[in-house]
Amino acid sequence: MNLFGMLELSGSALGAERQRAEVVASNMANVQTTRTAAGGPYRRQMVVFQAQRVPRFSLALAGLARENTAAVRVAAVVSDQRPPVMRFEPGHPDANAEGYVAYPQVDPVEEMTDLLGAVRAYELNASAVQATKNMINQSLDLLR
Amino acid sequence: MSMIETPLMRGLERVLDQSAFRHQVIAANLANVDTPGYRTRDVLPFAGEIEQAMAGDQPSFTPVAHEIRGLPERPDGNNVSADRESLLLAQNQLRFTVAVAFLKEQFHQISSAISGGSGS
Numbered sequence: 001m002n003l004f005g006m007l008e009l010s011g012s013a014l015g016a017e018r019q020r021a022e023v024v025a026s027n028m029a030n031v032q033t034t035r036t037a038a039g040g041p042y043r044r045q046m047v048v049f050q051a052q053r054v055p056r057f058s059l060a061l062a063g064l065a066r067e068n069t070a071a072v073r074v075a076a077v078v079s080d081q082r083p084p085v086m087r088f089e090p091g092h093p094d095a096n097a098e099g100y101v102a103y104p105q106v107d108p109v110e111e112m113t114d115l116l117g118a119v120r121a122y123e124l125n126a127s128a129v130q131a132t133k134n135m136i137n138q139s140l141d142l143l144r
Numbered sequence: 145m146s147m148i149e150t151p152l153m154r155g156l157e158r159v160l161d162q163s164a165f166r167h168q169v170i171a172a173n174l175a176n177v178d179t180p181g182y183r184t185r186d187v188l189p190f191a192g193e194i195e196q197a198m199a200g201d202q203p204s205f206t207p208v209a210h211e212i213r214g215l216p217e218r219p220d221g222n223n224v225s226a227d228r229e230s231l232l233l234a235q236n237q238l239r240f241t242v243a244v245a246f247l248k249e250q251f252h253q254i255s256s257a258i259s260g261g262s263g264s
Contacts, residue, residue, distance in 0.1 A: 003164055003167075005168065006167060006168050006171045009168065009171045009172055009175055010171050010174070010175060012175055013174065013175035013176070013177075016175075016178075017178070020178075049176070049178050049179040049180065050179065051176050051179045051181075051182050069168050069169060069171075069172035069185075069209070070172050070175070070176060070182070071172070071175055072175045072176050072178075072179055117178065118178075120226075121177050121178055121226075124174050124177060124226055124229075124230065125171075125174055125175060125177075127230065127233070128170070128171045128174045128175075128233060131167070131233050131234075131237050132167065132171065134237060135163075135164070135167065135237065135240050138240065138241060138244045139160075139244065141244065141248070142244060142247060142248060142251070
């Protein structure tokens with residue numbers, strides 16, 4: 001049984017949750033962005049998490065191809081397809097013929113909730129890493 | 145059985161193996177706390193398996209985790225409960241600590257026997 005493999009497992013979650021927090025930060029930073037490289041206003045981004053089986057060579061060798069534990073990875077970062085918010089600002093350089101400007105569909109409440117969820121999940125996995133480290137230290141303690 | 149291996153040691157070794165595997169399963173559940181559709185997994189009758197391991201009949205232990213039923217499910221199909229998993233994490237860690245402490249004690253006893261009880 002590999003205790004160090006668990007660090008990678010929890011590490012995958014730490015990375016994924018951090019990317020989720022980064023995407024939230026990017027959404028909040030671009031709450032007023034009306035110009036993007038793709039044209040049009042900024043589109044809200046979302047991460048898609050996916051469970052990923054970890055192939056373990058030693059287990060496959062022992063005939064245990066069925067691996068039970070799964071790491072997590074960010075499968076994709078997708079754009080929110082909701083229509084942009086139209087605000088009447090005739091003086092704005094990006095206003096359309098009727099004087100409306102398309103602003104990104106970013107809801108601060110939604111983003112903050114997502115950010116809190118990411119932070120809590122990060123903490124949870126950080127404590128799992130701490131527990132794993134304690135177990136490794138205790139195993140090493142057997143040598144003394 | 146060799147001279148410096150007591151029957152208790154083998155049992156404790158299996159307890160350590162099982163605790164380590166269960167720790168891995170719990171860590172995987174925690175890693176997937178936000179993955180849509182992920183189902184909580186666990187080693188099924190854990191207490192019973194420890195007794196079996198201590199009885200020492202099986203030559204080795206096969207790590208198998210199953211899906212746990214009866215947990216409340218979120219709308220995205222995920223049923224990982226952070227409370228349940230962190231509780232089990234703490235519990236499992238204590239079990240590991242206890243087994244390590246007993247194992248150390250066994251080694252100390254042998255060490256003491258070798259030195260004729262004069263030192264540790």
